[in-house]
Amino acid sequence: MTTVAVEPRPQPFEPRSIKRADYLNISYGVRSWLLTLDHKRIAILYLISISIFFFVGGVFAAVVRLELATPKGDLLQSDTYNKMFTLHGVVMLFFFLIPAIPATLGNFLVPLMIGAKDLAFPRLNLMSWYVFMIAGMFGIYTMLAGGVDTGWTFYTPLSPKYANSQVMTAALAALIAGFSSILTGLNFMVTIHKMRAPGLTWFRLPLFVWSQYATSLIQILGTPVLAVTILLVAAERMLHIGIFDPALGGDPVLFQHLFWFYSHPAVYIMILPAMGVISELVTTFAKKVIFGYSFIAFSSVAIAVLGFLVWGHHMFVSSQSPYAGLIFSFLSMLVAIPSAIKVFNWTATLWRGSVSWDTPMLYAFGFIGLFTIGGLTGLFLACLATDVHLTHTYFVVAHFHYIMVGGAIMAYLGGLHYWWPKITGRMYPEFWAKFAAIIIFVGFNLTFFPQFVLGYQGMPRRYHEYPAEFQVLNVMSTAGASILAVGYIIPAVYFIWSMKYAKVAGRNPWGATGLEWSTTSPPPADNFEKTPIVSLPPYIYSKEEATVVP
Amino acid sequence: MAHKPISPVTYGFIYVLLLLLTALTVYLATQGHLGVWEIPVALGIATAKTVLVGLYFMHLIHSNRLTILIVLAGVLFLVIMVMLTLTDYWTRSWLTSPQVSGAPSITQPLRAGHGSSGDGRS
Amino acid sequence: MSPSATHTHDEHALVAHHFENLEQQRGANLLGMWLFLSSEVLFFGGIFTAYAMMRFSSTNNGFALGSSQLNAVVGGINTAVLLTSSLTMALAVWAAQTKHRRLLQLFLSLTLAFGLAFLVFKGFEWYHEYEVSLVPGPTFGSKLAEKGDGTVIPAETVKTMQMFFVFYFSITGLHALHMVVGLAVLAVQLVLCLQSDFGVRDYGPIEVFGLYWHFVDVVWIYVFPLLYLMRA
Structure with missing residues (x-):
């Protein structure tokens, strides 16, 4: 926060050799990365960290699916199984999905998209990565010291009283990761308010920036509640005093209220940036102005706000009052409206566009379909009567994986492919990328669609054994998971390969609009040769559109 | 800051108001016998104080x-x-069925050692 | 980096390279602090909500009884101490804005002193509560009978009272933690002010910290009635 006088740095644009100076080659060595204040380098640090966590979380998922290939618990004991799905959840949610798009693509792109040199608080940005890594250390310690078996939700009174696993370190990991998330959100919000280039009014912002803004709102206002709740659980576990333990006159449902006040909006931390990515992809690859810009922009904010009103739908079968359930059910239905607005606007954008089938667009198509399925099945769960039948079954598991994996990860991969030329200066191999995108789509559906059926038929979640009649669908799901795993490994390989060997991308390989494409790839350390001036709304692909759009 | 700083006299005046409100709320709570109005009045005074601090000390009035x-x-x-x-x-008490009103009664901790940590202040 | 036309000579040294000018930098810092504070509202809000719900749903007068174990006058005096530190902080910001270096040093020192006084008071209060067995745990309430008028409090009510004191220690503890962080930053700023023209050169950092300090005061403004004054 303090003002720091900056010594004049060596001019980055001085052509020392024929090679142009960009943020990647301006300095070398571990120090230049670990102490960097450049948002682009910090984004890369995040990218590497969360990719590692993604593969760790993926291993846990693989173990879970392997166990479920047969009805008997022949691979794992039940307590080991509990640890596997808990660690899968903790790692994937707190260490992959929540930071995934904001901390990598957002960190890289928000300043570029608004024509700024950096985020408003570069030191805070670096600090948030270190905080994240400290949380990660706690997470890794948890795994090595025997794991945690409460489920990622840390429900009371199990977590403070009965669980004999590393609950404390796992909860601390979530708490600390939360602080990193708050810092990122705060940085983005100030940056978007204060650092926009001249002429870049709110309604000329790319929709990705709008979605990041809405996400930041949730991060700032939701995460602290998780923090204080975890502190209360920690106090209860360590000191045997507490407010969630019925034996001491407390109420476990209170924990669920506080927990879901954050953790339901946290779902929107994961999906809102994904929606932002899709908005960018759809216009670029339809070569057409987005349909209903302001509707998409405001629906992001609406989702962020409404997302705070619906947490009780996770608690319909707890001892929450059914009258409260009625209110939460109604409010949950409302969130469908802004979500649907977005889907309709994306499809309307495609209408009469010249749609090209590049890899990012394949992911965008995947997202729109899978998100729609995930969203509509959410309505089943928001409805009081059907939820009683479906809750705690594989229907819920399938529903949120359609949103998280089919939605957030699809968009994340689509965005990564789309901006990869900007990030590294090189293209990815188109054939392999398309191949992987199709593999992922197929593998994903084969993994999770059977789970809808399983859940509807009544298979409960979080058990390592199941009746033999569920086996066919479970084998399908496990087979799908192995296809999905292959689909995720292929991009990891060719992305690394592409950094050295792939075709060099120009400034703007997609012919896209947006300030990030107006600078070189990879961008120089200060992003732009000179501060850009904006005079048009975004996504103008033809002269007619420039006159039609206000 | 585009406007003039708030003068120390204003700060002093606000400070005196805050002290008076504090005294008032202590008086009402200890001597007042307000009954059901105790909580709303105490929170109302706190909100008034917050508004004063926010508007003047935190400069919201010029924000x-x-x-x-x-x-x-x-x-x-x-x-x-x-x-x-x-x-x-x-609304929990609106339903009279014993299964839904009140919290579930789990009273037997499975883990021993409850209460072995001295006075619990560790 | 190439200074833009809006930079004056003095300003240039104060503005980080990614900001256009001092105005933008100050605005960003203030906005950042306000966002952080709104986050803090929800942090304390979480525990206040828990407190409100447990109080609302409790079936005996344990919460009110717990509240009346606290000394409202001592709490009131401590509130006044904290309000005074808020006043001196506001005056410190004024001194920085009007470039009175001596006054800035004085007011920052006073803020530090009143802040410390608050914590010392609070420490004595906690110690007193420890002595009369009001710290939650197995021995909670063992000395309650000595103090009262001889009436025996039912076990259920004692349990609720203990719940009240769990909240009391959690909330005042978290508040004190915020005080400690604030005092640490304040001490650093004071040292910088004593050593250099920090603060009068650019009042931004003092103003931003002032917001935090007033916020901690505001939290106490609510903590005080919620814990000390709800005795009915």
Whole structure:
């Protein structure tokens, strides 16, 4: 926060050799990365960290699916199984999905998209990565010291009283990761308010920036509640005093209220940036102005706000009052409206566009379909009567994986492919990328669609054994998971390969609009040769559109 | 800051008001016998004090709309949290069935060692 | 980096390279602090909500009884101490804005002193509560009978009272933690002010910290009635 006088740095644009100076080659060595204040380098640090966590979380998922290939618990004991799905959840949610798009693509792109040199608080940005890594250390310690078996939700009174696993370190990991998330959100919000280039009014912002803004709102206002709740659980576990333990006159449902006040909006931390990515992809690859810009922009904010009103739908079968359930059910239905607005606007954008089938667009198509399925099945769960039948079954598991994996990860991969030329200066191999995108789509559906059926038929979640009649669908799901795993490994390989060997991308390989494409790839350390001036709304692909759009 | 700093005299005046309100709320709580009005009055006075601190000490009176909006957003989300949680606690007793009213009664801790940590202050 | 036309000579040294000018930098810092504070509202809000719900749903008068174990006058005096530190902080910001270096040093020192006084008071209060067995745990309430008028408090009510004191220690503890962080930053700023023209050169950092300090005061303004004054 303090003002720091900056010594004049060596001019980055001085052509020392024929090679142009960009943020990647301006300095070398571990120090230049670990102490960097450049948002682009910090984004890369995040990218590497969360990719590692993604593969760790993926291993846990693989173990879970392997166990479920047969009805008997022949691979794992039940307590080991509990640890596997808990660690899968903790790692994937707190260490992959929540930071995934904001901390990598957002960190890289928000300043570029608004024509700024950096985020408003570069030191805070670096600090948030270190905080994240400290949380990660706690997470890794948890795994090595025997794991945690409460489920990622840390429900009371199990977590403070009965669980004999590393609950404390796992909860601390979530708490600390939360602080990193708050810092990122705060940085983005100030940056978007204060650092926009001249002429870049709110309604000329790319929709990705709008979605990041809405996400930041949730991060700032939701995460602290998780923090204080975890502190209360920690106090209860360590000191045997507490407010969630019925034996001491407390109420476990209170924990669920506080927990879901954050953790339901946290779902929107994961999906809102994904929606932002899709908005960018759809216009670029339809070569057409987005349909209903302001509707998409405001629906992001609406989702962020409404997302705070619906947490009780996770608690319909707890001892929450059914009258409260009625209110939460109604409010949950409302969130469908802004979500649907977005889907309709994306499809309307495609209408009469010249749609090209590049890899990012394949992911965008995947997202729109899978998100729609995930969203509509959410309505089943928001409805009081059907939820009683479906809750705690594989229907819920399938529903949120359609949103998280089919939605957030699809968009994340689509965005990564789309901006990869900007990030590294090189293209990815188109054939392999398309191949992987199709593999992922197929593998994903084969993994999770059977789970809808399983859940509807009544298979409960979080058990390592199941009746033999569920086996066919479970084998399908496990087979799908192995296809999905292959689909995720292929991009990891060719992305690394592409950094050295792939075709060099120009400034703007997609012919896209947006300030990030107006600078070189990879961008120089200060992003732009000179501060850009904006005079048009975004996504103008033809002269007619420039006159039609206000 | 585009405007003139708030003068020390104003600060002093606000400070005296804050002290008076503190004295008033202590007096009402200890001598007042307000009954059911005790909680609303105490929170009302606290809110009045908060408004004074916010407007003058924190310069909200000269702030732009954005700052006010951020403050209100924080307050709004707090109100949402309290009100919607309250819908649960408030309506729990409306159903008379013993299965749904009140918290579940899990009274037997499985883990021994409860209460072995001295006075619990470790 | 190439200074833009809006930079004056003095300003240039104060503005980080990614900001256009001092105005933008100050605005960003203030906005950042306000956002952080709105986040803090929800942090304390979480525990206040829990407190409100447990109080609302409790079936005996344990919460009110717990509240009346606290000394409202001592709490009131401590509130006044904290309000005074808020006043001196506001005056410190004024001194920085009007470039009175001596006054800035004085007011920052006073803020530090009143802040410390608050914590010392609070420490004595906690110690007193420890002595009369009001710290939650197995021995909670063992000395309650000595103090009262001889009436025996039912076990259920004692349990609720203990719940009240769980909240009391959690909330005042978290508040004190915020005080400690604030005092640490304040001490650093004071040292910088004593050593250099920090603060009068650019009042931004003092103003931003002032917001935090007043916020901690505001939290106490609510903590005080919620814990000390709800005795009915």
